[in-house]
Amino acid sequence: MSSDPDGDSPELSRPARRQAEIAAYVVKHGSVSANDLVEAFGVSVMTVHRDLDELERQGVVRKYRGGVTAQPTSVFESNVAYRLNTAQAEKSALARHARAMIEPGMSVMLDDSTSALALIDLFEDITPLTVATNFLPAIGKLSQLRDITLLALGGIYSPSHDSFGGLPCAQAVEALHPDFLFCSVSAVSPTHAFHQEQEIVLVKQAMLRSARTKVLLVDHGKLQRTALHKLAPLTDFDLVVVDEKTPADLVEGLRDHGATVEVALL
Structure with missing residues (x-):
């Protein structure tokens, strides 16, 4: 764009x-x-x-x-x-929190979420990095950065998501084993992450199987919601990061169901 x-x-x-x-x-x-x-x-x-x-x-x-x-x-x-126009302050806070986990030399996978996209603006001082993504806006940003080895995950292009998906993309994902996956979803219940579109779930599930450490970035507006397709139990993520506008009882509820939760400061 x-x-x-x-x-x-x-x-x-x-x-x-x-x-x-x-x-x-x-x-x-x-x-x-x-x-x-x-x-x-x-x-x-x-x-x-x-x-x-x-x-x-x-x-x-x-x-x-x-x-x-x-x-x-x-x-x-x-x-x-x-998605690019919503919860921008919260996504920036989630990105700053996630950035502290990354060290030079690591390999990172980003899904096609705008929450993960916000991380890229913070990569410049932690290179070299290897970054894999199927999100076209992320590919464009990463291609402008020095000391980034970019793995563009192709597949079937979706104009409404501006990303690549389908079985070809899932197969490309499963050929990798990155240190970190940073991803998001459209809805989170106290126990599960959800997405409304099956073809998106296919790729995200492949990413979860592929990565060593899996981090879910979710702003408070997505909590206490569900969508058509279950992506995964929250316990499948090594860490769930929420923003500080999330009510304390919701944070405790996620923890009570077994999720490891950290709160990102705005």
Whole structure:
């Protein structure tokens, strides 16, 4: 993805950022007209329709005559444009906490989560590193860093996730044995990690089997939730890192069920 000239969000271009904001607006209001969006975002009708066409292509919204409605929340929340714009302070805190675990010379695997993506900005002073990932924004960032051996995990490309997946990607993952896996999910119950899409679960489970030490990075907004597919019990992770906005009783609940939990300071 291209960089915005304003420098506000290096991961998202200005149209992509606006599209993410439009998607959030549609989800909040349920169903809106194109004229509502013109008024809310101060852009032309043509621009609104172009943005809605792109969001419909990504499977985030559904257009109908005279308006637009959101797809189911689980589909919307898995979209990369939405994920890049949510819980940014919490993801930065999780990344800082995770960075303390990494030492020069290690091998690290990152999944296609934006929580793991935030770690890359902290890699510069702990190189050399070997980093494997299937997330295209992560591949782009890593390719610009010195002293990084980048292993780009290919497979079937998904535009809505901006990542590679499917069986070819899972097979590429299982050929590796990195020191660390840093990953995230869309939902966490007191006992399990979940994701709403089976093809994503396939690759994440391969990553869990592959890595020596497995770290789950999860902001508080994902807790006390479930999704369609169980990824793994929380006890399969060596460490679960939550942000400090997580209520203390939820942290204790995770620990009571056997998870090792650390709290990242904002």
